[in-house]
Ligand code: 5AD
């Protein structure tokens with residue numbers, strides 16, 4: 514199996530059946546071998562820097578009803594909130610002082626925020642912080658909307674594809690959502706000129722190794738600038754409440770594979786990874802990840818943006834997370850960079 518990892522390291526690619534074999538035959542020794550290669554590639558590309566992104570969860574209203582998600586519209590127990598432009602700018606002000614140079618505006622698909630409102634928010638952030646990058650993570654929109662946001666100054670967009678196998682996608686989403694639409698959005702975003710991020714939940718219900726192989730091949734084909742993967746974690750008020758969570762072990766293994774397939778990709782050690790294991794994010798970095806995305810949302814609303822149960826950091830101030838992460842990264846020999854942290858192809 515080590516030959517497969519060597520081949521992946523030198524060619525940045527494997528055939529579908531080779532990927533399947535590698536994933537299905539993984540073991541702790543093989544994982545260590547993979548992570549060592551992944552770290553080498555990561556260090557060649559980004560040194561020991563860890564890029565930070567300030568996440569601003571500005572609305573938990575959502576028109577969608579994804580079966581896995583705690584803020585799905587059918588969860589009537591979710592207490593809904595929206596941040597005003599002023600509140601969002603306040604998060605940026607706090608974040609800027611803490612060294613954040615990327616702000617990620619993430620929210621449900623909330624019709625309250627018209628294109629005009631989003632454009633206004635982006636322009637205001639860019640006016641106040643011209644040295645910062647604005648990332649959007651607000652779901653499926655028309656080409657024209659994406660174009661308008663880009664022209665207003667947003668330069669990155671995160672839209673996880675969640676599962677490229679059509680049958681698997683259908684098992685995770687209500688019938689009005691489709692992987693074809695999702696892929697079209699991702700290709701539109703790329704065409705417009707965004708740095709694009711796709712991604713999946715690891716261990717989502719009904720996900721097989723074949724699904725994962727298809728997802729990896731799709732990542733290779735899309736060739737995004739960022740890939741967000743984290744374990745699926747059940748939320749008690751969703752149809753998937755009784756499904757098992759994804760594992761730390763498989764998530765780390767896939768982080769290692771992705772680093773070798775796409776050597777310069779921006780790869781976060783996600784909050785979900787930090788939620789299923791106390792050192793999840795550190796282990797993610799040691800498996801090849803190079804980004805962390807702490808929260809800048811006001812603590813008063815944090816416990817309302819719960820996509821899954823037991824989310825970490827819901828009681829912490831932005832400054833606490835910032836210093837906590839700094840310590841965590843230093844403890845494994847890496848350091849948080851005060852920079853926009855662009856993809857290599859953009860600097
Ligand atoms: N567990 C883990 N990740 C989740 N997401 C949504 N719900 C869950 C969950 N229950 C992820 C999705 C989405 C991202 C913002 O959060 O992949 O794209």
Ligand code: FES
Pocket residue numbers: 807825826829833834835837838
């Ligand atoms: Fe939030 Fe550690 S990152 S408290």
